[in-house]
Amino acid sequence: xxxxxxxxxxxxxxxxxxxxxxxxxxxxxxxxxxxxxxxxxxxxxxxxxxxxxxxxxxxxxxxxxxxxxxxxxxxxxxxxxxxxxxxxxxxxxxxxxxxxxxxxxxxxxxxxxxxxxxxxxxxxxxxxxxxxxxxxxxxxxxxxxxxxxxxxxxxxxxxxxxxxxxxxxxxxxxxxxxxxxxxxxxxxxxxxxxxxxxxxxxxxxxxxxxxxxxx
Amino acid sequence: xxxxxxxxxxxxxxxxxxxxxxxxxxxxxxxxxxxxxxxxxxxxxxxxxxxxxxxxxxxxxxxxxxxxxxxxxxxxxxxxxxxxxxxxxxxxxxxxxxxxxxxxxxxxxxxxxxxxxxxxxxxxxxxxxxxxxxxxxxxxxxx
Numbered sequence: 075x076x077x078x079x080x081x082x083x084x085x086x087x088x089x090x091x092x093x094x095x096x097x098x099x100x101x102x103x104x105x106x107x108x109x110x111x112x113x114x115x116x117x118x119x120x121x122x123x124x125x126x127x128x129x130x131x132x133x134x135x136x137x138x139x140x141x142x143x144x145x146x147x148x149x150x151x152x153x154x155x156x157x158x159x160x161x162x163x164x165x166x167x168x169x170x171x172x173x174x175x176x177x178x179x180x181x182x183x184x185x186x187x188x189x190x191x192x193x194x195x196x197x198x199x200x201x202x203x204x205x206x207x208x209x210x211x212x213x214x215x216x217x218x219x220x221x222x223x224x225x226x227x228x229x230x231x232x233x234x235x236x237x238x239x240x241x242x243x244x245x246x247x248x249x250x251x252x253x254x255x256x257x258x259x260x261x262x263x264x265x266x267x268x269x270x271x272x273x274x275x276x277x278x279x280x281x282x283x284x285x286x287x288x289x
Numbered sequence: 290x291x292x293x294x295x296x297x298x299x300x301x302x303x304x305x306x307x308x309x310x311x312x313x314x315x316x317x318x319x320x321x322x323x324x325x326x327x328x329x330x331x332x333x334x335x336x337x338x339x340x341x342x343x344x345x346x347x348x349x350x351x352x353x354x355x356x357x358x359x360x361x362x363x364x365x366x367x368x369x370x371x372x373x374x375x376x377x378x379x380x381x382x383x384x385x386x387x388x389x390x391x392x393x394x395x396x397x398x399x400x401x402x403x404x405x406x407x408x409x410x411x412x413x414x415x416x417x418x419x420x421x422x423x424x425x426x427x428x429x430x431x432x
Contacts, residue, residue, distance in 0.1 A: 154329060155329065155330050156330070157323070157325075157330035157331055157332045157395070157397050157398070157399075158332050158361070158363050158370075158372065158391060158392065158395050158397070159363060159370040159392065161323055161332070161391075162391050162392060165431075199326045199329070200326075200329075202326075203324060203325065203326055203329070231369050235372065240356050240357055240399070240400060241356065241357070242356070244356075244400070246357075246399060246400065248372050250369060250370065250371040250372065251369065251370060252368055252369055252370075253365065253368060253369065253370040254368070269368065271370065271391070271392050272392065
């Protein structure tokens with residue numbers, strides 16, 4: 075008698091686990107894994123039911139984020155007169171866009187914190203300056219009230235510095251603001267936030283790919 | 290034509306002045322300007338090295354490329370980036386360096402008089418408390 079036969083014969087029927095036990099165990103493990111994976115990108119701000127009426131660089135109306143459904147978004151809050159932080163954020167976003175294949179459903183969005191000065195023309199000039207591919211990039215402005223409302227929904231801080239005057243009498247100001255780059259899923263929910271000016275481009279690209287694979 | 294000649298001479302003069310920093314008492318390293326459209330703002334970054342035995346204060350920076358030039362510092366507090374003007378200037382300790390870099394101290398070119406593209410050059414004047422003003426030509430670079 076072989077050893078396996080001995081084992082088989084000595085195995086008590088009451089010690090055998092029923093077939094459904096392994097199925098439940100399998101489902102439990104899968105569920106835990108799914109929860110673990112999804113918790114890597116908890117929902118930071120849910121804008122899935124929102125449609126903020128904004129205007130893009132061509133003057134076209136855009137409902138944000140509703141019009142970007144089924145697209146993963148990398149969204150930065152910047153303004154074109156910003157000389158130090160926003161160019162760094164734009165540059166990080168540009169580097170990420172260069173590493174993400176064009177065929178993937180990913181778009182890059184800059185939303186202005188300075189709707190008073192950032193007209194569609196100003197946004198076009200900014201896009202031109204950074205040679206942004208407008209097939210994949212959208213630059214958005216809007217009314218002050220709408221931008222404020224969007225900022226509020228996303229907890230983005232922005233306050234003007236005191237007004238100063240140029241020698242020719244023109245007033246100018248800067249904006250103190252949250253340094254943020256936000257990753258949105260295909261449903262319009264913010265799932266990850268980075269410090270925009272110092273964002274780790276490799277990590278951002280990895281997160282985009284991971285979010286795409288989950289959805 | 291005369292005007293072009295004058296501009297050329299001025300540039301040469303500026304370059305000569307910047308080269309006159311060959312004493313090495315104050316060295317300007319890796320200075321660059323960010324690109325910008327006319328009317329936009331841009332930033333200047335780089336390192337000043339003070340090779341003297343005394344602290345030196347950089348009081349102001351000026352450039353014909355912008356309507357106003359200011360020394361600023363970006364400060365991060367609770368995830369918020371705030372720009373603070375530094376009207377008193379910055380002190381460069383003896384035998385030490387001072388860095389103007391992205392997200393920290395920088396020189397702001399406010400309201401550019403003309404568009405600056407990568408590869409362009411601008412003239413910049415640095416005024417110090419002890420040493421005479423220094424003039425350098427700075428290239429426009431993306432990063």
